[in-house]
Amino acid sequence: MWIRIRRGTGLARRRDRARHALGRHPRRLVVPRLWRCQGGFRDGRGRARVSTSAPHAIAIIGSGATGYTAAKVLRAEGFTGSITMIGSEHAAPYRRPTVSKELLTGTKSIEQVQLGSAIDGVDVRSGVTAVGVADSTVLLDDGDPVPYDALLLATGSRARQLDLPGHVFTLRGAADVEPLHADILRTRSLLVIGGGLIGCEAAAAARSLGAEVTVLEAAAAPLNRIAPAAVSQMYVDLHADNGIAFHTDVAVTDLTEQGDGTSLVTAADGRSWSAGTVLVSVGSVPNVELGAGMGLEIGSGVLVDAGMRTSTPNVYAAGDVAEVPNRLLGGTYRSEHWNGALDQAARAARSMMGVEPGDLDVPWGWSTQHGVNLQFAGWTRATDEYVVARGSVADRHFTACALRDGRLVGAIGVGYPKDIRQVRAAIATGSPVQRDQLTEAWLDGPQAVVR
Ligand SMILES: Cc1cc2nc3c(=O)[nH]c(=O)nc-3n(C[C@H](O)[C@H](O)[C@H](O)COP(=O)(O)OP(=O)(O)OC[C@H]3O[C@@H](n4cnc5c(N)ncnc54)[C@H](O)[C@@H]3O)c2cc1C
Known part of the structure; x- marks a missing residue:
């Protein structure tokens, strides 16, 4: 339930603001319980677990999965500060994953997809944007300052735009859904520029609303950042079976609004398509601007260590905005998936309380299109060597493991979520797995810890 509380009329409280009592249905979080005691925190057996320099006032910028989960874990771990x-x-x-699925199809309302669980005493400022950070204070666009002694940047990403004339839609948040949904119902035709996960999900959702749907993909195959050619083709076929026209190798160069209200989209090679509604779904851009303004080290996101610590003391970043180290393959990456956001949020919370959070999970994500649930894990690329260890891609029921330089780096599959957990656990151990080991027996074997 969401409530509105009126604040006082002092200088810093001059504006009424929505305050959210964070829901009623706690999701179970498996975190060790810590108890606040004099000078720090103790666990259930009275052992000191965290440093005595734990912060007293924490500010979290961003109220998506990362911000929300961090607040929840902080309270679950016994943090009693503000x-x-x-x-x-x-x-x-x-x-957020429901934006391109249940919310767009209209099968669920925003109330039904809320991350509702009670978090004691979290001051939630909704509809307010942080515009700067200076002197350990977050500056808000309504003029209110929020002082902190630890800060979490959980600002996520925004939809990447294409420089096209004319009206197009993008899809990132709940506020984008209603106008797009209404336009699809009005025009009954949708053209999606971008055949990535979100574009494909939106295409499937629009099709289920009865629209004519066309998808244009710039690459030679859809999902080719994470999937081998056979799986990409499976997706083209899946969409075709559901009446969606899928075109690859399309470099969109222009969009013209026509007299009949439709838009004509033209490609560099002269091909063109027209539709009543155009959705641009060409990836996301991390919201690093606040971090950059603070002088944090920025790569493709805000650079952090495994404890989500940025280059500035007491400032943390997690979720889509963070660029984390890859302890297994080297380098860094941004997760950009739901479970990565939850994992990193929990780590940031523990770090803020002085608890070393240990190794990052092997990332994984999912996508649901036309009722087919794809799961993927690790750091796969189209160029990896894939071994179908169970089932068959043609049957749309399979687990394919990805090897790079003879090393297990990930998996992708439909219908066998336990296999994905098994592969993640095996990758996490870093122990070598030979190509000919990758069989159903190995996937069912006892060697991996399934969480
Ligand atoms: C349409 C869609 C479908 C998806 N489907 C899947 C899926 O099926 N499976 C999967 O694994 N992942 C999916 N994802 C990815 C997943 O939802 C994200 O990885 C996850 O939501 C990231 O959470 P976050 O909190 O880090 O960022 P976000 O969810 O982006 O939240 C960041 C929040 O910070 C706010 N913010 C930004 N800047 C400021 C500021 N200056 N002041 C105040 N607030 C600010 C933003 O408005 C936003 O509310 C999907 C993403 C989208 C967009």
Whole structure:
């Protein structure tokens, strides 16, 4: 349930603001319980677990999965100081993956997808944007300052735009859904520029609403950042079976609004398509600007260590905005998936309390299109060597393991979520797995820890 509380009329309280009592249905979080005691925190057996320099006032910028989970874990771990969570969206924290699925099809309402669980005493500022950070204070666009002694940047990403004339839609948050949904119902035709996961999900959702749907993909195959050619083709076929026209190798160069209200989209090679509604779904851009303004080290995201610590003391970043180290393959990466956001948020919370959070999970994500649930894990590329260890891609029921330089680096599959957990656990151990070991027996074997 969401409530509105009126604040006092002092200088810093001059504006009424929505305050969210964070829901009623706690999701179970498996975190060790810590108890606040004099000078720090203790676990259930009275052992000191965290440093005595734990912060007293934590500010979280971003109220998506990362911000929300961090606040929840902080309280679950026994943090009793103040937590202020600032979010520019008006909606209460919700499950963003539903934006291109249940929310767009209209099968669920925003209330049904809220991340609703009670978090004691979290001051949630919704519909407010943090515009700067200086002198350990977050500056808000309504003029209110939020002082902190630890800060979490959980600002996520925004939809990448294409420089096209004319009206197009993008899809990132709950506020994008209603106008797009209404336009699809009005025009009954959707053209999606971008055949990535979100574009494909939106295409499937629009099809289920009865629209004519066309997808244009710049690459030679859809999903080719994470999937081998056979799986990409499986997706083209899946969409074709559901009446969606899928075109690859399309470099969109122009969009013209026509007299009949439709848009004509033209490609560099002269091909063109027209549709009533155009959705641009060409990836995301991390919201690093606040971090950059603070002088944090920025790569493709805000650079952090495994404890989500940025280059500045007491400032943390997690979720889509963070660029984390890859302890197994070297280098860094941004997770950009739901479970990565939850894992990193929990780590950031523990770090803030002085608890070393250990190794990052092997990342994984999922996508649901036309009722087919794809899961993927690790750091796969189209160029990896894939071994179908169970089932068959043609049957749309399979687990394919990815090897690079003879090393297990990930998996992708449909219908066998336990296999994905098995592969993640095996990757996490870093122990070598030979190509000919990758069989159903290995996937069913006892060697991996399934979480
Ligand atoms: C349409 C869609 C479908 C998806 N489907 C899947 C899926 O099926 N499976 C999967 O694994 N992952 C999926 N994802 C990815 C997953 O949702 C994200 O990885 C996850 O939500 C990231 O959470 P986050 O909290 O880090 O960032 P976000 O969810 O982006 O939240 C960041 C929040 O910070 C706010 N913010 C930004 N800047 C400021 C500021 N200056 N002041 C105040 N607030 C600010 C933003 O408005 C936003 O509310 C999907 C993503 C999208 C967009």
